[in-house]
């Protein structure tokens with residue numbers, strides 16, 4: 001009888017990799033998010049959702065120690081977050097990708113590995129191949145497309161020997177194959193006992209299983225615009241465009257234009 005297929009381990013009864021308690025951030029006394037209470041256990045992928053300006057990036061910056069919260073507490077593996085504790089435990093993918101444009105793809109990965117170390121069984125070259133960029137080792141990063149840069153940044157996250165991934169818009173700039181790649185990376189990471197918090201506007205969201213969701217609505221669900229803390233007004237009027245010019249623009253006087261017929 002053939003052996004039964006291996007079931008992924010359930011790691012969720014293990015202590016949380018990340019815990020937020022009463023976590024909130026305000027700017028100029030206007031709430032951006034929170035208070036939030038959540039925990040991220042090994043094997044979990046949690047999706048932070050919200051419209052433009054809802055506070056997703058700000059939350060990830062706080063969780064990665066780049067920004068101090070206004071109130072509340074963050075714990076990594078049960079201990080209060082400190083910068084010393086952060087780097088060996090967390091890999092951050094930010095909008096800016098964290099790549100040095102003057103270095104090649106492989107140099108960027110070696111540089112990151114020098115800071116964070118290497119996940120066992122992986123090398124910069126195998127990580128690059130794993131994100132679909134085999135043969136791109138010596139290409140200067142500045143010449144890569146936006147999606148290719150995102151893939152190098154994902155290889156950097158993959159290489160880091162850490163349990164917790166904080167990924168800000170990991171699907172942005174990726175083609176359909178790249179979106180599936182992100183989902184496979186997340187699934188493998190979760191099956192190995194890692195955990196990930198990812199942000200998304202909702203498009204191309206994580207499709208493996210049903211992830212837990214944290215919905216952000218900006219600091220003031222009722223208010224639009226900067227003062228309200230919520231990033232934009234859904235009811236903003238769209239200016240009418242006619243013939244490529246805004247409607248308010250005076251129509252061109254063709255009889256007097258002197259241009260070509």
Ligand SMILES: Nc1ncnc2c1ncn2[C@@H]1O[C@H](COP(=O)(O)OP(=O)(O)OP(=O)(O)O)[C@@H](O)[C@H]1O
Nearest residue numbers: 027032050051052053054055056057058059229231
């Ligand atoms: N450095 C800053 N200084 C002042 N306000 C800021 C700063 N960064 C962000 N904000 C404000 O905080 C709010 C949340 O921004 P944030 O970038 O976290 O939103 P987001 O949900 O990630 O948006 P998006 O989906 O557009 O990326 C917005 O109203 C934004 O204007």
